[in-house]
Amino acid sequence: MVNSKGKTIMSFSAEPGFVKLVDRTIEKTEAYHSKSEFLRDAARQRIIQLMGLEEEMKRIHKATLKLRKKVKRYHHLTQEERDKLALSYLKGIHQ
Numbered sequence: 658m659v660n661s662k663g664k665t666i667m668s669f670s671a672e673p674g675f676v677k678l679v680d681r682t683i684e685k686t687e688a689y690h691s692k693s694e695f696l697r698d699a700a701r702q703r704i705i706q707l708m709g710l711e712e713e714m715k716r717i718h719k720a721t722l723k724l725r726k727k728v729k730r731y732h733h734l735t736q737e738e739r740d741k742l743a744l745s746y747l748k749g750i751h752q
Contacts, residue, residue: 676692679692679695679696680692682695683695690736694736697736697740701743704747
């Protein structure tokens with residue numbers, strides 16, 4: 658099913674203990690705004706891992722840090738921008 662934001666809705670079942678662990682992790686780290694955001698990132702990281710792209714991602718991260726030092730103004734990407742870039746990248750490596 659596609660929601661009003663044009664995203665496909667996925668669902669899965671999980672043990673109550675796992676859900677509590679995800680909730681506590683989100684609350685403690687304040688790195689994510691929702692379970693959906695956390696799970697999208699976890700799935701993305703797992704795909705990167707399974708495809709053997711960790712080293713490439715590290716190289717991209719280092720290059721990004723170097724560029725940030727050269728550029729006076731930059732903004733952190735929104736979750737939507739990160740999702741769009743990740744999908745674009747994944748589509749590119751599957752062609």
